[in-house]
Amino acid sequence: MKKEVTKEKIILELLNKSGDAVLIADKETREFIFANSRISKMTGYTKKEFEKMKVDDLHPKEDLKKIISDFKLQASNKKVLTKNAKVLKKNKEIILCDITTTTTKLFGKSVAIGIFRDVTEEKNIEESNKKFKELFNNMPSVATIYETKDKGKSFILKDINRYGLKKEKLHKKELVGKKISKIFPETKKLSLFSTIKEVWKTGRGKQHPIISYKNNKIDRWRENYVYKLPTGEVVVLYKDLTKEKQSEEDLKEYKLLYDTSSDAFMTLEPPSWKFTSGNPSIIKMFRLKNEKEFLSSEPWKLSPKYQPDGQLSSEKAAKMIKKAMRNGSNFFEWTHKRINGEDFPTTVLLTKFNSKGKNILQATVRDITNKKDTETKLKDEKEISNSVINSLPGIFFIFDKTGKFLRWNKNLSKISQYSDKEISKSKPTMFFTGKDILTIATKIADVFKTGKAMVEVNFTRKDGVKIPYYFIGNLIEIKNKNYLIGTGLDISKRIDAEKEVVSSEKKLKTVLENIGEGVFVIDKNYKITMFNKQASLISGFTKEEAYGKDYLKSIKLNCETLSKNEESFIRKSIAEEEIQKTMNQCGLITKNKDRVAIKGISTPLKDDENNLTGSVIVFRDITEEKKIEKMKNEFISIASHQLRTPLSGIKWFSELLIDGEAGKLNDTQKKFVNKIYDESKNLILLTKDLLDVSNIEIGGKIKIQKEKIKIVNIIEEILKEIDFIIKQKELVIKIDGSLYKKTVLFTNKEKLKQIFHNLIDNATKFSEQKGKIEVGYKTKGKKEIVFFVKDFGVGIPKNQQEKVFGKFFRAKNIATKSSGTGLGLYIVKSLVEYQGGKIWFKSKENKGSTFYFSLPLKV
Amino acid sequence: MKKILIIEDDLTLQEAIKIALISEGFEVIQAMDGEEGINKIKSEKPDLILLDLMLPKKDGYRLLYDLQKKSWFENTPIVVLTAIDSEASLTETKSYGAVDYIVKSDFSIKEVINKIKKFIK
Numbered sequence: 001m002k003k004e005v006t007k008e009k010i011i012l013e014l015l016n017k018s019g020d021a022v023l024i025a026d027k028e029t030r031e032f033i034f035a036n037s038r039i040s041k042m043t044g045y046t047k048k049e050f051e052k053m054k055v056d057d058l059h060p061k062e063d064l065k066k067i068i069s070d071f072k073l074q075a076s077n078k079k080v081l082t083k084n085a086k087v088l089k090k091n092k093e094i095i096l097c098d099i100t101t102t103t104t105k106l107f108g109k110s111v112a113i114g115i116f117r118d119v120t121e122e123k124n125i126e127e128s129n130k131k132f133k134e135l136f137n138n139m140p141s142v143a144t145i146y147e148t149k150d151k152g153k154s155f156i157l158k159d160i161n162r163y164g165l166k167k168e169k170l171h172k173k174e175l176v177g178k179k180i181s182k183i184f185p186e187t188k189k190l191s192l193f194s195t196i197k198e199v200w201k202t203g204r205g206k207q208h209p210i211i212s213y214k215n216n217k218i219d220r221w222r223e224n225y226v227y228k229l230p231t232g233e234v235v236v237l238y239k240d241l242t243k244e245k246q247s248e249e250d251l252k253e254y255k256l257l258y259d260t261s262s263d264a265f266m267t268l269e270p271p272s273w274k275f276t277s278g279n280p281s282i283i284k285m286f287r288l289k290n291e292k293e294f295l296s297s298e299p300w301k302l303s304p305k306y307q308p309d310g311q312l313s314s315e316k317a318a319k320m321i322k323k324a325m326r327n328g329s330n331f332f333e334w335t336h337k338r339i340n341g342e343d344f345p346t347t348v349l350l351t352k353f354n355s356k357g358k359n360i361l362q363a364t365v366r367d368i369t370n371k372k373d374t375e376t377k378l379k380d381e382k383e384i385s386n387s388v389i390n391s392l393p394g395i396f397f398i399f400d401k402t403g404k405f406l407r408w409n410k411n412l413s414k415i416s417q418y419s420d421k422e423i424s425k426s427k428p429t430m431f432f433t434g435k436d437i438l439t440i441a442t443k444i445a446d447v448f449k450t451g452k453a454m455v456e457v458n459f460t461r462k463d464g465v466k467i468p469y470y471f472i473g474n475l476i477e478i479k480n481k482n483y484l485i486g487t488g489l490d491i492s493k494r495i496d497a498e499k500e501v502v503s504s505e506k507k508l509k510t511v512l513e514n515i516g517e518g519v520f521v522i523d524k525n526y527k528i529t530m531f532n533k534q535a536s537l538i539s540g541f542t543k544e545e546a547y548g549k550d551y552l553k554s555i556k557l558n559c560e561t562l563s564k565n566e567e568s569f570i571r572k573s574i575a576e577e578e579i580q581k582t583m584n585q586c587g588l589i590t591k592n593k594d595r596v597a598i599k600g601i602s603t604p605l606k607d608d609e610n611n612l613t614g615s616v617i618v619f620r621d622i623t624e625e626k627k628i629e630k631m632k633n634e635f636i637s638i639a640s641h642q643l644r645t646p647l648s649g650i651k652w653f654s655e656l657l658i659d660g661e662a663g664k665l666n667d668t669q670k671k672f673v674n675k676i677y678d679e680s681k682n683l684i685l686l687t688k689d690l691l692d693v694s695n696i697e698i699g700g701k702i703k704i705q706k707e708k709i710k711i712v713n714i715i716e717e718i719l720k721e722i723d724f725i726i727k728q729k730e731l732v733i734k735i736d737g738s739l740y741k742k743t744v745l746f747t748n749k750e751k752l753k754q755i756f757h758n759l760i761d762n763a764t765k766f767s768e769q770k771g772k773i774e775v776g777y778k779t780k781g782k783k784e785i786v787f788f789v790k791d792f793g794v795g796i797p798k799n800q801q802e803k804v805f806g807k808f809f810r811a812k813n814i815a816t817k818s819s820g821t822g823l824g825l826y827i828v829k830s831l832v833e834y835q836g837g838k839i840w841f842k843s844k845e846n847k848g849s850t851f852y853f854s855l856p857l858k859v
Numbered sequence: 860m861k862k863i864l865i866i867e868d869d870l871t872l873q874e875a876i877k878i879a880l881i882s883e884g885f886e887v888i889q890a891m892d893g894e895e896g897i898n899k900i901k902s903e904k905p906d907l908i909l910l911d912l913m914l915p916k917k918d919g920y921r922l923l924y925d926l927q928k929k930s931w932f933e934n935t936p937i938v939v940l941t942a943i944d945s946e947a948s949l950t951e952t953k954s955y956g957a958v959d960y961i962v963k964s965d966f967s968i969k970e971v972i973n974k975i976k977k978f979i980k
Contacts, residue, residue: 436921645869648963652875655968661878684964750946808919 003493008106021097021116023050023058026109030055030071033111037655042097042118060094060597061087071101071112084119095120137162141239146180147232152200155180155193157234158451167240173550179237192224192236199226200234211245262376266294273299273321276360285367287338304337324361324476326348336365344369365499395459395469395488398476401426401448403423406483415490417462429751433460440471447473447484459488468492477694516620517599521605522551523614525573530616538598538621540591557598561584573602574615596620634692640694641686647687689823691809693830712740714753715775718760725764729771733760736776744785744855746835755831756789758824763791766849784837784854792848801843805829828853860888861979866896866915866922867940872963876909876940877970880975893917901931903954907979910957912941912948923955936978938969 010858012034015022021039025032035050045053059067063086070082071546082099089095097116104111142164146155165172165211180187182198187193195208210219210506221241228234266275266281275337278294286302288294304590313335324330329349335343349364389409390395395416396409398584405423415422432440436457440831446453453473458466472488508654512519522528531554539546543555551570553561559582560568568664588596600619607613618753643723654677656662658670665673670843726733731755763773796804797810803809808822832839843849863885867873870891877887888903890896892915898909912919919939926932938959941951949960958978961971 593934641942641944644964645872649869649871649875652872652879652968656875656878657865659969661882687964691944772946 011106015113021118023114023116024106024111025071025114027053027071027103027111027112032067033106033109039116042089042095042116043087049090056088061260061728065078067099067626070099077165084123089114096123099268131450139163141236141237142167143235143237144180145229146196146234146236146631148200148234152197155196156198157183187578192226195224196234196236199228200232203228211539216491218242218245222732227728249312256848262367264361264363264367265363267355268299268321268361273317275299282365282551285338285365286336289795293339301339302336304343307335320348321361325352325359328352333368334365336367354616361394377389392487394490395427396486397488398483398485399428400481400483403444404428415459415467431459431465432457433466436460443471443473444484447475447486448482451475455489459490460562468495518600518619518621519616520546520555520617521614522570522574522610526550526552526571526574528554529614535619538590538596538619539588555617555619556589557586558589559583569600570602577604577606577612578787579603582619585626588619588621597626622851636690636694640691644684644685647680647684649676651684654680684819686823689821689827692827693823708743709746709749709752710740711742711744714756715739716748717753718757720845721757722761722764729764729767729769730769731770732765732772734772734774736774739775739777739787742777742785744857746855751831755828755853756787756830759789759853762824763793764791764851766793766795768793785857786854788852790848790850795845795847795849796843798840798843801841804841860884860886860902860927862889863904863907863909864888864890864896864899864980865891865909865913866890866893866919867909867911868892869911869925875968879972883972883976891923893916893919896922897925897929898934900926901929904933904946905917906933908935908937909938909940909975912939912943914950920951920955923952927956938975938978941976 015024016036018036018038020034020036020069021042023032023039024034031054031408032050035045035047038046039045045056055067055071056064067074067082067085070080073080080101082101086094087097096119098119100115100117102113104113126302136159139161140163143161144157144164145159146159148155157178157180160168160170160172160175162284164170175183180193184192187196190210192208192210196723205225205227208226209223210220210224210720212220213216220240221244222238223241224236224238226234226236249363253283262281262284264279266278266282267772269276275295275297279289280291282288282294283290286297286845288297299317300314303317305313307316308317316780320332320334326557328354330348332348333344334348336346337343345368347366347368351362351364352359353362354360357384389407390411392409393595394413395412396407397412398406398408400406405426405428408420408423410532412418413423414421418430428444429441439455443453443455443457451474454471456468457471458467462670468491469488470491471486471488473484476483476485484822489806512530513532515532516534518538519530519532520528520535523532526549528546528551529548531543535555536546539554539556557570560570567580569580572578573740579601585597585599588598590596598619600617602615602617604612605614605616614719630789639770645662654673656663657673658677725731744752758774760775767773772792773792775788776790777785777787779785800809800811804811807826810823829839832855835855837853837855839851839853841849841851863880865873865876865880865887867876867889871888877889880887887904888899890899894916895918896908896914898912899905910919910922914922917925919941923937926937930946934956936958937956939957940961940962940963941948942963942964944965952960959974961974963971966974
């Protein structure tokens with residue numbers, strides 16, 4: 001055994017050192033018994049690993065059947081060769097091996113000894129040679145093989161491939177054995193020759209492109225590859241890349257555009273027309289997260305439901321796609337929708353192209369929001385400016401230096417009566433006639449010279465009618481060209497108004513100047529700003545002396561002196577901003593120191609904002625009036641006295657007749673004489689009233705000391721006097737008892753009595769049967785007492801109330817019913833005011849009247 | 860029978876008052892101006908004088924003034940009967956001794972006579 005072991009050991013030792021890769025497997029179990037170092041190296045399995053493997057593990061399944069059958073075939077001492085058996089390396093790589101197997105007995109077992117020869121390389125070379133030849137002939141490049149026999153000085157063509165022959169349109173026979181410099185003379189020029197030489201010398205392959213450009217675009221691109229074959233031959237291979245490079249270049253541009261363009265590019269494919277690709281802009285444009293979101297988006301998600309024309313987006317899109325497919329391309333405007341829901345206007349260009357035998361569409365979408373905005377803005381702007389221009393109240397126009405009209409508003413044609421066509425052919429001077437042409441031409445020149453001009457000139461219509469116009473021209477520059485932009489306004493109304501103002505002012509001035517009253521105007525500092533002829537005549541001062549000076553320098557009024565503030569009417573009207581009249585009369589000292597009585601009225605002047613600017617004073621000399629007034633009063637006084645005696649005679653004799661002094665009268669006679677008696681009494685009353693009035697109007701001359709007068713006597717006396725009528729009318733007279741205790745200051749009792757008498761007498765007269773009369777008072781502070789006499793009678797009609805205190809006033813509702821002179825209330829008012837009091841009343845027709853009068857309690 | 864002197868230049872009024880006074884039982888004597896009035900006062904010694912103020916030759920005021928200085932005047936009551944309706948006139952005549960001042964037109968004859976009667980004892 002030991003011997004045998006040794007012998008077997010030696011065999012294994014030998015096998016182990018063999019340059020061949022050897023594997024020994026049990027013929028029965030196909031388990032490996034032995035593996036030498038070589039096979040380990042070849043397959044990557046360690047010897048130990050082999051001990052656990054069997055033949056089945058070493059070959060891929062597809063080859064296993066054949067190998068196993070070969071393995072079984074092996075008979076003793078008979079070699080079996082399995083060619084190109086695939087061997088599975090530990091790293092799963094497959095190598096090709098020729099396996100020579102012999103069967104022998106070892107360790108008492110029948111074993112198969114396999115010697116593996118790796119034929120992968122050989123096979124590859126063989127394969128590649130074959131492929132090379134095929135490639136060489138079929139490659140879409142021109143390939144040539146050269147050899148050199150003079151150590152690289154010249155290269156002789158040995159072979160050329162089929163493509164080369166086709167491309168160069170040559171026959172192989174004409175080329176083989178000929179020098180490269182003869183076949184392709186340009187190789188030297190293009191330095192390809194030196195490359196070939198270099199490659200032959202170094203053995204390192206080299207690329208040698210030949211590129212030429214035309215118009216900055218690739219015209220020719222030939223890529224040459226030069227290799228040295230192991231045989232020492234040199235292969236020159238060239239490929240014409242012009243087209244590729246050109247398209248590559250285009251593609252590059254396209255790619256650049258595709259990636260960087262703000263336009264969105266996408267492809268859509270039938271039949272669903274979903275997006276199949278898209279550039280980065282899409283993501284931005286539609287506010288998407290990434291391309292994936294885009295590709296997963298339904299196309300309808302990126303458009304609103306409806307397009308602005310009202311069509312459904314889906315329907316319209318189908319139409320657009322159909323059109324693009326039919327015509328090859330379709331360009332249209334489209335409203336898209338961003339993923340956030342915002343609509344935006346775009347233009348879309350759909351282009352049909354063929355990809356992998358399929359007609360698909362490429363879409364270029366451009367966001368035109370800004371463009372659209374600008375367009376809308378421009379459009380709006382123009383519309384606005386047009387409507388503004390056309391709605392201008394006057395004429396508007398723009399013309400250039402030659403006078404050619406660029407734009408004008410409707411008013412120009414409407415007012416001028418020239419058509420737009422006529423205007424477009426005419427010059428600005430067409431609208432003017434006579435000397436106005438020269439005026440307007442000069443002004444136009446001024447605008448182009450100085451930038452601005454304005455003029456009032458007559459605008460002549462087509463029918464020759466002239467309208468006064470005010471034109472303003474301004475220079476404007478549009479696209480480096482100067483134009484005159486102008487407007488014209490109809491000023492006929494203004495001119496008419498001005499004429500009117502001038503003439504009415506003139507009229508007013510003339511009237512003021514020549515009016516019979518003195519008129520002057522002062523500013524708020526009392527300086528005279530206007531002084532008419534009559535003012536000058538009355539005062540004796542000339543206009544020149546009066547103007548600009550304080551009014552008191554020329555109109556020396558004693559009522560206006562500072563010490564008599566109360567009587568001042570001019571200063572009061574300025575201070576109180578109200579119309580004021582002279583109280584009674586006012587003395588004016590003329591330049592010649594004469595004294596003139598005047599009456600005047602001062603009216604404050606206000607500007608548009610209601611600020612006081614001064615006052616206008618109208619005054620007149622009342623000296624003459626006063627003389628006449630005096631004569632009148634004297635006449636009345638004398639006449640009423642003189643009338644009284646004969647009137648008393650009539651009265652008394654009629655009384656005697658009634659009393660039967662001349663015999664008894666029958667009833668009719670008595671009635672008649674009674675009438676004479678009553679009328680004479682009325683006449684006497686009238687003379688008395690007239691006398692009172694004249695006395696009042698002469699008034700104020702005699703100052704009589706005021707005395708305290710008790711009211712009580714007065715009222716009692718009056719009541720006694722009118723007792724008859726009270727009884728007759730059954731009147732109730734209610735008198736405030738405390739009234740009797742009152743005393744007032746008055747010049748004389750008779751006059752005070754007259755006041756009460758007249759008021760109470762009126763109240764009885766105008767009360768109805770069984771009417772009521774109230775007499776009372778109320779003190780107003782300690783200085784004043786207010787008395788009142790109230791009746792519930794006929795009252796005073798509203799429209800006559802303002803005349804109540806006038807002379808000879810008799811209200812219409814009582815004029816025919818009762819007697820009276822119409823002087824009673826005038827006398828009362830005069831008496832009250834003379835005493836420094838006031839009188840007023842409240843009255844309502846058919847409800848009654850209340851008369852109030854105030855009197856001072858102290859001096 | 861009481862004697863009343865009427866000094867009045869207006870005959871109509873004189874006549875009216877005369878009738879009324881006579882019918883009241885008075886004796887009436889008349890003067891047409893101030894001078895005649897003075898003479899009649901002196902000669903007739905009336906019980907009351909009715910004096911008008913606006914008289915020829917010597918007016919009522921003057922007459923009143925002068926009478927005060929006559930030693931023979933026995934303070935016969937003088938009632939002024941006038942057309943002058945004036946406070947000043949009233950004051951003036953009263954200061955010269957007139958006992959009453961009657962404005963003719965303001966009163967009826969009856970009232971005038973009633974007023975006179977008060978001053979006749």
